[in-house]
Amino acid sequence: MSDVALPVTAGIAVIKPKLSRDDRIMRGFIVMVGVWMVIAVLLPLYFMLSKSAEDHDGNFIGLANFQEYFSTPALFYSIENSFFIAIVSTIITITLAFQFAYALTRSTMPGKGLFKTIALIPILAPSLLPAISFVYFFGQQGIIKELLLGNEIYGPIGIIMGEVFYTFPHALMILITALSTADGRLYEAALSLRASRVKIFFTVTLPGIKYGLISAVFVVFTLVITDFGIPKVIGGQFNVLATDIYKQVIGQQNFEMGAVVSVVLLIPAVLAFIVDRIVQRKQVALLTARAVPYEAKPARGFDTVMFVYSAIIGFLILAILGMAIYASFVTFWPYNMAFSLNNYDFDVMDGGGWDSFSNSITMALYTAVIGTTIIFTGAYMVEKAKGFGAVRGSIQFLCILPMAVPGMVLGLAYIFFFNHPDNPLNFIYGTMAILVICTITHFYTVSHMTAMTALKQMDPEFEAVSASLKVPFFKTFIQVTVPVCLPAILDISIYLFVNAMTTVSAVIFLYSTETNLASVAALNMDDAGDVAPAAAMCVMIVFVSATVRIFHAIFTRGMARRSQLWRQR
Amino acid sequence: MSDTNEPYLQIRGVTKMFGDFTALKDVSLEIFEGEFVCFLGPSGCGKTTLLRAIAGLDIQTSGSVEQGGKDISNLPPSERDFGIVFQSYALFPNLSISRNVGYGLENRKAPKAEINARVSELLELVGMPEQGEKYPAQLSGGQQQRVALARALATKPGLLLLDEPLSALDAKVRVHLRHEIKQLQHKLGVTTIMVTHDQEEALTMADRIVVMNEGSIDQVGTPLEIYRRPTSPFVADFVGTMNFLKATVTTSDSIRIGDADIGLESALDDMATGSSVTVCIRPEDVIVRDIESETDNIIDTVVVDLEFLGSFYRAMLKLNDQKGSILLADFSINLVRDIGIEEGKSIQVCLPARRLRIFSDSEGEP
Numbered sequence: 031m032s033d034v035a036l037p038v039t040a041g042i043a044v045i046k047p048k049l050s051r052d053d054r055i056m057r058g059f060i061v062m063v064g065v066w067m068v069i070a071v072l073l074p075l076y077f078m079l080s081k082s083a084e085d086h087d088g089n090f091i092g093l094a095n096f097q098e099y100f101s102t103p104a105l106f107y108s109i110e111n112s113f114f115i116a117i118v119s120t121i122i123t124i125t126l127a128f129q130f131a132y133a134l135t136r137s138t139m140p141g142k143g144l145f146k147t148i149a150l151i152p153i154l155a156p157s158l159l160p161a162i163s164f165v166y167f168f169g170q171q172g173i174i175k176e177l178l179l180g181n182e183i184y185g186p187i188g189i190i191m192g193e194v195f196y197t198f199p200h201a202l203m204i205l206i207t208a209l210s211t212a213d214g215r216l217y218e219a220a221l222s223l224r225a226s227r228v229k230i231f232f233t234v235t236l237p238g239i240k241y242g243l244i245s246a247v248f249v250v251f252t253l254v255i256t257d258f259g260i261p262k263v264i265g266g267q268f269n270v271l272a273t274d275i276y277k278q279v280i281g282q283q284n285f286e287m288g289a290v291v292s293v294v295l296l297i298p299a300v301l302a303f304i305v306d307r308i309v310q311r312k313q314v315a316l317l318t319a320r321a322v323p324y325e326a327k328p329a330r331g332f333d334t335v336m337f338v339y340s341a342i343i344g345f346l347i348l349a350i351l352g353m354a355i356y357a358s359f360v361t362f363w364p365y366n367m368a369f370s371l372n373n374y375d376f377d378v379m380d381g382g383g384w385d386s387f388s389n390s391i392t393m394a395l396y397t398a399v400i401g402t403t404i405i406f407t408g409a410y411m412v413e414k415a416k417g418f419g420a421v422r423g424s425i426q427f428l429c430i431l432p433m434a435v436p437g438m439v440l441g442l443a444y445i446f447f448f449n450h451p452d453n454p455l456n457f458i459y460g461t462m463a464i465l466v467i468c469t470i471t472h473f474y475t476v477s478h479m480t481a482m483t484a485l486k487q488m489d490p491e492f493e494a495v496s497a498s499l500k501v502p503f504f505k506t507f508i509q510v511t512v513p514v515c516l517p518a519i520l521d522i523s524i525y526l527f528v529n530a531m532t533t534v535s536a537v538i539f540l541y542s543t544e545t546n547l548a549s550v551a552a553l554n555m556d557d558a559g560d561v562a563p564a565a566a567m568c569v570m571i572v573f574v575s576a577t578v579r580i581f582h583a584i585f586t587r588g589m590a591r592r593s594q595l596w597r598q599r
Numbered sequence: 600m601s602d603t604n605e606p607y608l609q610i611r612g613v614t615k616m617f618g619d620f621t622a623l624k625d626v627s628l629e630i631f632e633g634e635f636v637c638f639l640g641p642s643g644c645g646k647t648t649l650l651r652a653i654a655g656l657d658i659q660t661s662g663s664v665e666q667g668g669k670d671i672s673n674l675p676p677s678e679r680d681f682g683i684v685f686q687s688y689a690l691f692p693n694l695s696i697s698r699n700v701g702y703g704l705e706n707r708k709a710p711k712a713e714i715n716a717r718v719s720e721l722l723e724l725v726g727m728p729e730q731g732e733k734y735p736a737q738l739s740g741g742q743q744q745r746v747a748l749a750r751a752l753a754t755k756p757g758l759l760l761l762d763e764p765l766s767a768l769d770a771k772v773r774v775h776l777r778h779e780i781k782q783l784q785h786k787l788g789v790t791t792i793m794v795t796h797d798q799e800e801a802l803t804m805a806d807r808i809v810v811m812n813e814g815s816i817d818q819v820g821t822p823l824e825i826y827r828r829p830t831s832p833f834v835a836d837f838v839g840t841m842n843f844l845k846a847t848v849t850t851s852d853s854i855r856i857g858d859a860d861i862g863l864e865s866a867l868d869d870m871a872t873g874s875s876v877t878v879c880i881r882p883e884d885v886i887v888r889d890i891e892s893e894t895d896n897i898i899d900t901v902v903v904d905l906e907f908l909g910s911f912y913r914a915m916l917k918l919n920d921q922k923g924s925i926l927l928a929d930f931s932i933n934l935v936r937d938i939g940i941e942e943g944k945s946i947q948v949c950l951p952a953r954r955l956r957i958f959s960d961s962e963g964e965p
């Protein structure tokens with residue numbers, strides 16, 4: 031396994047294994063993944079870090095930029111704002127999502143499948159969609175703005191509400207997993223001791239899911255603190271770190287200060303990432319020891335309460351989505367409430383026409399196809415290659431690193447790196463290629479981990495059997511690994527596709543006039559005051575994401591039927 | 600089995616390290632063409648590690664492996680000549696049984712008809728004709744095992760490696776498959792190494808058994824040799840049931856257990872008079888019939904427990920030494936009835952000299 035040398039035993043020759051062709055191909059691919067990570071993550075980050083310590087002319091000035099940053103209240107107040115928003119949103123999201131997950135896993139209420147589907151809808155939308163909806167609900171001309179009791183929707187209230195909508199499904203998925211891996215035997219024991227529901231909750235449920243809960247907290251916190259779309263649309267004068275980066279770079283062309291803010295934003299993201307990694311590791315250890323799954327038993331009163339709660343949440347989600355759709359069809363809010371397709375006439379709007387929509391689809395397709403190929407193949411090589419321990423270990427680390435880098439930071443780092451005149455890769459700047467590379471990298475980690483999970487469930491000896499039969503590994507990879515892992519591969523490609531459709535943060539710095547994207551166009555239309563067309567563009571994005579998801583579901587079902595002969599459940 | 604020729608597989612001084620941990624210590628072994636060899640030992644003793652070194656799946660840290668006169672020490676598995684069956688079988692779940700069995704043939708660009716013929720032949724051979732269209736998940740464990748065997752044999756490898764192939768099966772199926780595998784091996788004459796921690800499996804299947812302990816080979820021999828003449832307390836204890844009795848050397852060819860003098864078959868070589876030794880004897884070798892006063896090696900005991908085990912009784916006999924050591928002895932049902940053995944009764948038993956194994960106490964307790 032390892033290439034550790036023997037403790038020098040005199041005269042004993044250490045065998046140096048001869049590499050087979052398979053070994054060399056695998057190592058070649060692993061090195062390629064490593065090069066990708068170095069080019070797509072490490073070097074850009076390095077360039078960004080060094081930029082934060084330079085003046086306008088590129089001279090090294092140490093921490094002077096940071097000094098300036100921390101002596102400018104207008105700038106460093108954003109740290110407090112960002113943390114305030116992130117903490118409050120996290121508390122609300124986790125509370126709401128936990129109850130929802132609890133209802134889905136611990137009650138026997140009807141309509142669970144429907145509720146879960148509805149709750150996952152926000153994933154299909156760009157984060158600016160809820161912000162735009164809230165403008166129609168609570169803005170100057172909002173239909174229920176009285177509910178805010180005179181408070182302004184533009185600012186922390188709007189941001190927090192938007193973030194809760196946007197992060198809800200992410201928290202929900204983690205919490206559902208945590209709650210459904212609980213050990214049923216513990217509950218039976220507690221029930222036989224006649225413990226009350228409340229007591230069971232605090233003594234059995236909560237300790238059992240603590241790692242899932244912590245993980246959900248940090249995931250939501252990171253999503254909120256790094257989000258750009260919502261504060262951009264509905265933040266008003268309330269500045270947060272992510273919008274500051276944008277303002278420094280796009281508004282004031284102050285790249286150095288943009289880099290400084292990026293570093294400031296990178297710190298909490300990296301810390302949250304580290305905590306999440308530690309917690310995940312512990313959770314895995316718990317999982318393997320688990321035995322009997324918990325099965326909910328009917329309880330009239332409890333089930334009713336859970337049903338009503340889920341119905342309210344489901345209704346709110348649909349209402350927010352529905353408002354965006356509704357507003358997109360209203361001719362001229364609030365003066366002409368007649369329906370028309372005027373807002374979908376993107377070609378006459380400032381911000382980007384239908385071109386940007388087709389660009390987005392092209393970009394999403396490239397990202398899904400190329401990204402899935404690279405990520406799954408890379409994960410396979412890293413998992414199955416023999417020897418090469420140190421390199422594999424560091425690539426494994428590089429593959430989970432992108433999760434720690436906020437989209438805004440990644441995008442800005444790409445400007446510094448790829449737009450550098452001396453970079454031989456300079457030519458991809460402003461092309462579709464850089465958007466695809468950036469998006470694949472931005473969403474690499476989750477895809478990589480999905481691939482790893484699927485690969486770890488494969489019998490570890492398939493490669494050994496193939497080698498003994500003199501069949502090259504790539505044949506077995508194509509004929510066995512890929513078909514068996516197809517569900518995971520499809521999950522990865524859908525995940526990449528949907529995220530490529532909805533992402534704004536990383537690509538906002540990287541698009542050019544020829545490669546404008548739908549989500550960026552929506553943002554720019556909103557910026558120019560064309561809120562309804564922005565809503566229309568968001569609706570188009572949701573439409574495409576949802577359609578792809580539905581096809582995925584149908585395809586998955588068909589595939590399951592075809593493969594049920596051999597697939598063990 | 601041929602013992603005059605060159606060995607087919609020659610392992611010399613193989614050591615395997617996992618970091619600081621030594622999984623194999625200087626292992627040397629010869630295996631001859633057509634032999635069925637079992638690696639036997641407790642879990643974690645390094646059997647799989649040795650098998651994987653032979654296969655090239657986890658190449659040894661040092662030492663050499665020669666197969667068919669060729670040094671294969673550093674070759675990757677794809678350049679070696681072997682077929683392998685794992686404990687998990689590692690059947691490709693999405694391929695039909697036929698395609699699983701023919702997997703290694705497809706890659707050799709053989710004509711389709713030839714492959715099909717060979718696949719049918721192999722399925723026939725493992726007793727599963729007409730099952731080729733099914734998928735692994737539709738088969739029982741025993742059937743999957745046969746398919747894995749057929750797949751490993753498809754390319755006619757010179758060496759067949761089996762890593763605990765039966766351990767995932769029910770006891771009944773296991774006993775049945777033992778015979779089948781053994782017969783198949785005999786028929787094909789393929790040199791075979793099987794890893795197992797089940798001594799019964801090794802005793803019934805192997806031509807020779809390699810007993811391993813903590814990364815080293817303790818003894819190599821035929822099943823009868825291993826059973827009758829274990830060369831270490833470890834082997835004596837691991838294979839079959841064994842009594843271990845404390846004794847003192849009295850002369851070069853006799854020892855004393857409690858107050859009984861026990862004569863030995865041959866002289867003890869390097870054990871000084873007065874030194875303490877351990878005497879081993881199997882329960883079925885303890886004699887109780889036809890004991891007369893002039894019989895050698897008689898020892899007085901009291902029956903403290905008599906356990907009925909179906910085809911025989913196992914008696915716990917207490918010796919009258921200071922420690923009140925216990926001697927297990929197996930008696931047939933007839934014998935128990937004829938002699939009237941019952942709990943509490945004093946009986947004399949004989950420990951026949953040629954059934955005794957003596958280990959000096961410096962060799963360690965099992």
Ligand SMILES: Nc1ncnc2c1ncn2[C@@H]1O[C@H](COP(=O)(O)OP(=O)(O)O)[C@@H](O)[C@H]1O
Pocket residue numbers: 031617620622640641642643644645646647648649
């Ligand atoms: N890849 C590995 N890394 C570290 N230790 C290992 C590895 N494989 C086996 N070992 C250790 O080597 C010893 C022998 O293992 P193995 O050969 O699998 O035993 P067994 O006799 O049960 O087949 C065990 O202590 C095991 O923990």
Ligand SMILES: [Mg+2]
Pocket residue numbers: 646647648763794
């Ligand atoms: Mg083993």
